Amino acid sequence: MTGIWTESTIAIRFLREGRSQSALILIGIGVGVAVIVFINALITGLQDNIIDRTLGTQSHIRLSAPDEVNQILPLSDDSVQLVLESKRAQRLRSINNWLQLRDVLDTLPEVTAVSPIISGPAFARRGEALESVALVGIDSERYQRILPISEDIIEGVFQVGAGKTVIGKQLAIELGVSAGDKLRLQTGQGGDSVLSIAGIFELGVRELDARYVYLDMSQAQSLLNLPGAATVIDMTVTDIFRADITATRISRLTGQKVESWMETNAQLLNALQSQSLSTNMISMFVALSVALGIASVLSVSVVQRTREIGILRAIGITRTQMLLVFLIQGALFGLFGSLLGGISGYLLVWIFNTFGPRLFFIPLDLSLLVAASMLATLTGVISASIPAHRAAHLDPVEAIRHV
Known part of the structure; x- marks a missing residue:
């Protein structure tokens, strides 16, 4: 058998x-x-x-300009140098050659979306109400691939540019505004502008809903006195659990400061x-x-x-x-x-x-x-x-x- x-x-x-x-x-x-x-x-x-x-409200990788450091002048060989150094304060500044960097990042196979942003602090004022906010100047088409903010609009429409802005639900409550109302934005760089609230979003994260104010990049550049600038480039990747490896590669490629969500969300x-x-x-x-x-x-x-x-x-x-x-x-x-x-x-x-x-x-x-x-x-x-x-x-x- x-x-x-x-x-x-x-x-x-x-x-x-x-x-x-x-x-x-x-x-x-x-x-x-x-x-x-x-x-x-x-x-x-x-x-x-x-x-x-958690990651649905943020990018997987964030690129920004390297931190500024103090320059210590060299002394003669027979001198003894005693230095008490304080870390240098970081000013708001643009990424050098960010347009070229954006185009290079677009070609990386593991990167699925690239969005340049100009972001900085400001104050939102309406009447006697005053709130500290974060201006986020975006390229609307590119940013939607990172965070589809238009899907989170609960009042009005998603529209930035031409004097329009979109703010979070919590900020709208604190300022007592709704879609169609006017909002004054003031920055430490001397920028001052009155914008119309086109829409109100709710991301489900109280800190973001209370602080984020979305503008067109040109509007934010004008308010922050950084014409033609981008302070951050946000990216998403195909494999989020290899984001740190991709971030390291991008840092070596560009020479810029690059952080992955795995660094900023270590507990998660x-x-x-x-x-x-x-x-x-x-x-x-x-x-x-x-x-x-x-x-x-x-x-x-x-x-x-x-x-x-x-x-x-x-x-x-x-x-x-x-x-x-x-x-x-x-x-x-x-x-x-x-x-x-x-x-x-x-x-x-x-x-x-x-x-x-x-x-x-x-x-x-x-x-x-x-x-x-x-x-x-x-x-x-x-x-x-x-x-x-x-x-x-x-x-x-x-x-x-x-x-």
């Missing part, structure tokens, strides 16, 4: 004879895989929600990494329990079928074929158990999305089911290797004598 068909037939027959054991181990594997699928999908959905809420990054680590640990322990379950069931099967194994060896089944019989059983346990668990896990995800508290949405990714099935099948084969080796090396004569 030759061919994989023979080993598969014997393996399936053994499984059918021990239906109760087979059913229990399949249920156990199914529960384990369901836990892996649901927990991974849950953590992925939670991380996507956190990233969207630590939380995301902790979540991923805990998920991996859960998956590892569940996979280990599944492997032990498969190994124990097949070990019992070898003991129970010692006489049958001896007869099969006596009529011509080779050690390699007997080894394959039990490896196939392990693979079948892993494959069908993972399919049962995958379906159960996706059912749990559907229940959460449909009847859950609606805190966030869990995405359904079929690649997760494929990965879980491959992992469970491989686990089944590996866990079956020890009992399979034992079965293959049973002495036929001693096995037949076994009662």
